[in-house]
Amino acid sequence: MKEIKEKWIYLDNNATTPIDKRVLESMMPFLTHNFANANSTHQFGRHVSSVVRNVRKQIGELIYAEPDEIIFTSGATEAINLAIKGVAASYSHKGNHIVTASTEHAAVLDTCRYLESKGYEITYLSVMPNGLIDLNELKSSLRNDTILVSVMYVNNETGVIQPIKEISQLSHEVGALFMCDGTQAVGKLPVNVDELDIDLMSFSGHKFYAPKGIGGLFLRKRGNRVKLEALLHGGGHEGGSRSGTLNVPGIVALGKASSIAKEEMLQDAERIKALRDELESRLLKFPGAYVNGDVRNRLYNVTNICFPCQDANVIIGRLKNISVSNGSACTAAIIEPSHVLRAMGLTDEDAFASIRFSAGKFNTKEDITATIEAINTIIMPILI
Template identity: 45%
Template sequence: MSLNKKIYLDYNATTPTDSRVVDAMLPYFTDNFGNASSDHSFGWYADEAVEIARNKVAGLVNSRPVELTFASGATEAANLALFGFCKKNSNKGNHIISCKTEHKAVLEPLEALEADGFEVTYLDVDTNGNVDLNELEESIKPDTIMVCLMLANNETGLIHPITSITELAHSKGVTVMSDITQAVGKIPVDLQDSGIDIAIFSSHKTYGPKGIGALYLNKNNNISVGRHLYGGNHEKGVRPGTLNVPGIVGFGEACEIAQQNLEENHQKQSSLRSQLEEALLSIEGTTINCVKENRLPNTTNVSFKGVDGTKLLRYLNKLAVSRGSACTANQVNPSHVLKAMGVENDVALASLRISTGRNTTSEDIEQAVSEIKKAINQLKTVSI
């Protein structure tokens, strides 16, 4: 089936690059192709474009431009942050606190740090994915150097109370890192006001190009990271390598567009989510996960009881939806996020993440619900 005949409802996995972003990028592949580190007019022009983009990205998340380091994406930024900060500060302690529902981009580096001798406490969550702030406080020890908790969950859309988390951690002298990838461009993100010390996020979740992201280091709190990669002094030595100037320009353009349309897009996505969830709840045995919690406006995580989840996506061949994170979508395993929330394996397997975007219409939602109802009825019939 042609992709243009499918309804795309997986915007949390990636977004189409905005045509205005592509237009902004194109000259930096051809005419303005200079290396931003070159000491001549081609390099100066490229470097200026990078700094203009850095200002635009900073504007969307309310940071200072100097606090942003460009990387190849949020995953690389997570590695730079976790290894760079924890190893640099190992003389102060080796204990890190995180959560069982974090993205694999954070969980796997944490596992590697554990293999290197660091101790990691993974907080439990309740049935809605919330961490217990009392448990967080009790988990902080004299050798705790970092609390690492995401702002918004990529599978359920749950938004953590990050300001309360940073206030608690800071009262104990502990640094806070947050994966803000899914929140940026969907809800207001204010890094200065939140108190976050280290943040990671990516361009391709907000209608920018793939292959570019950012690492935020709070200069007000004197946050820095040690070198994890080597090969040059680009980006103040934090991330060496020739800068992806077209990608950075596109990232900046995408952030500027997102900032201009943030409130309007929020209202549209909230309306589409309400339409979707009201219709889905008419299907017997349906549960909307985290339905009463503070969530991203575009994200629905829905579970269907009594359905063979191993076949569900194959029956939905006219829709682009996911079982969970795109990083694990090719594995037929229950979501680690839903399992941490206490959802049984068979129900977790029969769960979908549906995420809408700028191009989603009310008609798309109607057709998607029709396809889901048809698939659920077929699978319930087959399972009898």
Template identity: 50%
Template sequence: MKRIYFDHSATTPVDREVAELMLEYMTDKFGNPSSVHAFGRETRKAVEEAREKVAALINATPNEIFFTSGGTEGDNLALKGVAFANRKKGNHIITTAIEHHAILHTCEYLEKHGFTVTYLPVDENAMLRMEDLKNAITDQTILISVMFANNEVGTIQPIKEIGQLAKEKGIYFHTDAVQAVGSCPIDVKELNIDLLSMSGHKFYASKGVGALYIRRGVKIEEIQHGGGHERNLRAGTENVPGIVGLGKAAEIAKRDMEKKNAYIKGLRDKVIATIMEKIPHVKLNGHPDLRLPGNVNFSFLYIEGESLLLNLDMKGIAASSGSACTSGSLDPSHVLLAMGLTHEVAHGSLRVTLGRGNTEEDINYFLEILPEIVEKLRSMSPLYGSAAELKPSNPCSSCHHH
């Protein structure tokens, strides 16, 4: 059976070029970058070259890039590091209700340590309202953390406006850009971003490596103690193969982004248009236009997302119903609930995230079997029969953003 991968927001395959380079730094060039001998100098040079490439991807300077183990560590370091370093100035943090758990749980931790956090609501497209943000700011606000793009529904936030507002108010602005790096052009200077987290495995590098951009001059303290690695901010021997791979992936992302995005967007738009046309009782989740190039998120009324996933899996298609980090839990997505969806509708959601390896054939196969699966599951649903009689064929016509 053909196996098709439509879960690129959960993780991407490692690029072959990246993997080959990593292998070299696992076997032949294995020195510790802190060692003074030739083996160490060789890997130190490779780490610094990778730093330059990662910096170039977001228009930062190399000394503003700090390597981490991924998005979760970057989010923790940004929030805790800034909060504890600036607590004399204030104790208030602003974030949104739809952040990744790496942000939400870190905020909950900070609340236990004397900080207050405002969790801003979002509109039905998962978009933050600038008015809400302005009203939430107090003289105690030291940090605003808003994700660049949502991992579940793909909505891209008004980052430039947020950065501008934060700058005017003298407040640090962090963005969890794990889903955006490699898919969205990002210029940290132009967007007035002070801190930005990224994770390698979301853009064809390996798992377990990422970076935190910290604008020069940001007051932050380390949360992990040990040797003086990463300019005293992140103790621990550097993951050289991972870092070198991250640099290569950043270089490839910068080079191919425009072409890759145009290709993936074409596939995504075909999926959205076809589902809306072929399947009744569906709702597109997320912003119709301002969304990640590969993100498709639908709620199918009267069925469970879980059964939809299992049926797709049996046909060789890997998709998801929310964020991979919480897929073990049966609670509906906090993102969909924050957008105002009911529990029932949120439970029927399907997330399809496309990548550069997907083909037109993959899409056609998916669009051929999905309507059959939906129909089969609905025919088994007691809710569907009564609803279909009561309602016109498409109760969600208001959700069609054509």
């Protein structure tokens, strides 16, 4: 592999984040000498099992859940599949209607399309031009046979934050469960599953400085306990919800990332927002440039900017040592306009002219300055 000698400027933190060195250090002993299976009954295994129990507590403290309400998965995609398919199977006696939004991540949309092929009825809510759903449309879509409403907390492409508490309240009024894809929120924003009245919530470690391959699902067990049919069978791990040998190194890393986030996220947010705002204000000086999505209700690290009459792929390709994105990393290989931006009313041309910049806690002011200068050298000659 060719060595990259220039400094790499990474502004694609919504796709994945670098591992915090403290997180890496915490997991290393469990890749070397603390390698026991957490489900083994010998003393070595019981020690590792106690570590896993402590991680459940760490994650619970981050999102205000009980430790036994945390199910470990390989990431948010698995958690989403487990949640939606599991609810569909467990509550089919009540109905077969599910409500979601047209701007959800592919993990939600593809799972819902799969269920449609099995006879379930799915309502895909539209969004307003600012990316927010219309609560009146949601209310009119809910029925007595609605079993689940699934709306993401923070949109991965625009950073738009949905009114989660209002959505959960409307869902519960008709006896439906509310599932939230919290992938872009957990570890970045204060999330309280009790205050928001969330029944199920997915999250992924690599979105907040833990490694890839580890995530989880919050599954409410207090009050009206949520029932969930398992996807994976073979040992009854995770309380029967998800069989498979636990990824202990990843779990330990997720716990450490959760503890760091709880202590530092607000401080990080203030600094990251200042970097994002500086970048955004400078880039909006290009003729016709505008921000996609609601600028008041969005995550502090994201700006999705349309540069009319430009080709985002060309710009990205010419940013040799700068990483930015033109959409979700999970669908970036598909040469189609962003389904999120199209749902917000953008034309194909403007969707293809839009770039997402997502900063993280390791970015610096120098990164922002260099990015502005690099884009300036690419776009200005075209404008001239």
